[in-house]
Amino acid sequence: MNDPRDVVAAKRDGRSLPPADVRAFVEGYTAGDVSDALAAAFLMACLLRGLDDEETLALTTAMVGSGETLRFSGADLPTVDKHSTGGVADGVTLVFAPLAAALGLSVAKLSGRGLGHTGGTLDKLESIPGVRTDLSPEDIRRQVDDVGCAVAAQSPTLVPADGALYALRDATATVPSIPLIAASVMSKKLAIETDLILLDVKTGSGAFMKTLDDARALAERCLALAAGWGRAASAAVTDMSQPLGDAVGNALDIAETVAVLRGDSVGRLREAALLFAARAMEHTRGAGHEEALAQAEAAIGSGDALERFRRMIEAQGGDPHVVDDPAGVLPTAPVREPLLADRTGVLAAVDAEAIGLASVGLGAGRRRKGDPIDPAVGIVVHPKIGDRLEAGTPIGEVHARDRDAAAEAGRRVLAAMDIADGAVAPPPLIHVWM
Ligand code: URA
Numbered sequence: 001m002n003d004p005r006d007v008v009a010a011k012r013d014g015r016s017l018p019p020a021d022v023r024a025f026v027e028g029y030t031a032g033d034v035s036d037a038l039a040a041a042f043l044m045a046c047l048l049r050g051l052d053d054e055e056t057l058a059l060t061t062a063m064v065g066s067g068e069t070l071r072f073s074g075a076d077l078p079t080v081d082k083h084s085t086g087g088v089a090d091g092v093t094l095v096f097a098p099l100a101a102a103l104g105l106s107v108a109k110l111s112g113r114g115l116g117h118t119g120g121t122l123d124k125l126e127s128i129p130g131v132r133t134d135l136s137p138e139d140i141r142r143q144v145d146d147v148g149c150a151v152a153a154q155s156p157t158l159v160p161a162d163g164a165l166y167a168l169r170d171a172t173a174t175v176p177s178i179p180l181i182a183a184s185v186m187s188k189k190l191a192i193e194t195d196l197i198l199l200d201v202k203t204g205s206g207a208f209m210k211t212l213d214d215a216r217a218l219a220e221r222c223l224a225l226a227a228g229w230g231r232a233a234s235a236a237v238t239d240m241s242q243p244l245g246d247a248v249g250n251a252l253d254i255a256e257t258v259a260v261l262r263g264d265s266v267g268r269l270r271e272a273a274l275l276f277a278a279r280a281m282e283h284t285r286g287a288g289h290e291e292a293l294a295q296a297e298a299a300i301g302s303g304d305a306l307e308r309f310r311r312m313i314e315a316q317g318g319d320p321h322v323v324d325d326p327a328g329v330l331p332t333a334p335v336r337e338p339l340l341a342d343r344t345g346v347l348a349a350v351d352a353e354a355i356g357l358a359s360v361g362l363g364a365g366r367r368r369k370g371d372p373i374d375p376a377v378g379i380v381v382h383p384k385i386g387d388r389l390e391a392g393t394p395i396g397e398v399h400a401r402d403r404d405a406a407a408e409a410g411r412r413v414l415a416a417m418d419i420a421d422g423a424v425a426p427p428p429l430i431h432v433w434m
Contacts, residue, residue, distance in 0.1 A: 004034045004042075011045035019058035026062035030161045036168060036369075043165070043174035051179035053224060059179070060225050063187035066161035067154075070137045071193045072108065072144070078284035079106040079144075079194035082276055083185050085218060086118035088206035088356040089243035093121045093151065094257040095273035098308035100280050101148025102299040108144045109151050110158060110188040112166060114365040114373065116175045117206070117356030119253060122153050123365075127250040127330060127375030131318035140192075147311045159191045171369035176208040182221040190229050196283050197226055197233040198276055203431065204241030206352025212237065212431060219434050234283060237431040238272060242350040242385050245269035248359040249378015251330040252399060258326045261306040268384065268429055270300075275430060331376040333399035337406040339381065339413060341389040348385065348420035355379060358412035362400050377401060381413055386426040389419060 007021045025042060028034040051059065072079045082096050097107045111121035111133075122133045135143065135152040143150040154163035162184050169175050169184075189197045199222050202208070203215035219235040226233035245267070247256040259265035260273065274296045281292035299305045306323055314320040322329040359365065363374030381396035383389055396413070400406035 022058040047177040082198040084200040089245040097149040102304035107149040199235035202240035207240035333376040339396040345419035349418040351416040354416035
C-alpha cells in the first residue's frame with residue numbers, strides 16, 4: 001500500500017480491495033501511521049459500500065494479527081467462548097460465563113465496551129469497584145485454570161486493532177455494518193482458540209440488525225469466518241425487540257446479574273443464559289437438550305454459578321462482596337425517580353434503541369471516543385411485550401445525577417412504549433439456531 005488514501009478512495013468508489021491493502025491499512029492504523037480521520041473515512045466507505053467475503057476475511061485476519069493469539073493447549077476441560085452482537089439490557093455473557101464454568105466448561109472471553117445505544121460487558125464489569133479487564137494472555141490462562149472463566153478486554157497484546165476501530169466506530173456512526181460487526185466480533189473470538197464459539201446475533205429494535213434477514217446474514221458471515229479458520233461455532237438469532245433484562249445501565253446490570261445468579265430473578269435474561277449454557281453442553285459434552293438445560297438450572301439453584309461469579313470478580317481485582325450485597329458495593333446515583341405507566345393497556349411494542357439512548361443520555365454510555373461513563377446511572381424497566389400496565393402504577397425506576405436528567409429519561413422511556421388494547425403475544429426468545 002503506497003498511500004492509505006488510495007485504499008479509502010477505492011472503497012469509496014465501490015471497488016473491491018485486495019487483501020494485502022486491507023491488511024496494510026489495518027497495520028498502518030494500529031501502528032499510528034494512519035490517522036483517526038482517515039480510518040473513520042475508511043469505516044464509512046466500508047459501511048456504505050460493503051465488504052465481500054474475501055475483504056471481510058482479510059479485515060478480520062489483519063485484526064487478529066494486530067496482537068497475539070492465545071491457545072489453551074493441554075487444558076482438559078472443553079473451552080467455550082460466547083459473544084453477543086449487542087443489545088439493550090443484554091447481560092447474557094455475565095450470567096453465561098460463571099454458569100458455564102459451574103458446568104465444568106472453561107470460558108475465556110474477550111468482550112467489548114458500550115457501542116452506540118448498546119451496553120458493553122466490560123463497562124458493566126468495571127462498575128464493580130476494583131475490577132480489571134486489561135488481563136494479559138497469561139492472566140487469562142491462569143484465571144481460566146483457577147476459576148473456570150475470565151472476561152477481558154482487547155489490549156495492546158490482544159486484538160489491539162479491534163480496540164481502536166471499535167471506539168472509532170462508536171464515535172463516528174459506523175457501527176451498523178454487517179462486515180464491520182462480523183470482523184469485530186470474530187477477531188476477538190479467533191484470537192482466543194476455544195473448542196466452541198457461541199454467537200448471540202440480536203435482531204429487533206434494540207439490535208444493530210433490525211430485521212431477521214439482516215441478522216441471519218450477520219450470523220452467516222460470522223459462521224463463515226469461523227469455518228474459514230477451522231473453528232467450531234454455533235449462532236442463535238435472538239430477539240432484541242425489547243430490552244432483554246430489566247436493567248439498562250452498568251452497575252444496575254451487575255445487580256441484575258447477581259439477582260439472576262442467585263435465582264432471585266426469572267425472566268428472559270435468565271432463560272437466554274440457560275439456553276446458551278445448555279447449547280454449550282450439547283456441543284462440547286454431547287448432552288441432550290433437556291438434560292443440559294436441567295444441569296444449567298441446577299447450577300444456578302445450587303449457588304455454584306454465583307460462586308464462580310464471586311471468584312471471577314475477586315480474581316480480576318474486584319470486591320467479591322458484590323454477590324452478597326450488591327447495593328452496598330456498587331456505585332449508586334444520587335437521584336432515583338419511579339417510572340409510572342402513563343396509559344392502561346397491554347405493552348405491544350418497544351423501541352429498545354430509544355431506551356438504550358435514554359440511558360446513554362443519563363451518562364451510562366459514551367457520546368465521544370474515550371468519554372468516561374457514569375457507572376451508577378441508568379434505567380430499570382420491568383414490563384415485557386404482552387404484559388398489562390395500569391396507568392399511574394410503577395413500572396421501573398430512573399437512576400440519575402439530577403432530577404432534570406431523570407425526568408427527561410423517564411419521558412423518553414414512556415415514549416418508547418406502545419400500549420394497545422387487546423392481547424399481544426410475547427415474541428419468541430430465540431428465532432433460530434444456525
Ligand atoms: N460487538 C462487537 O464486539 N463488535 C461489534 O461491532 C458489535 C458488537
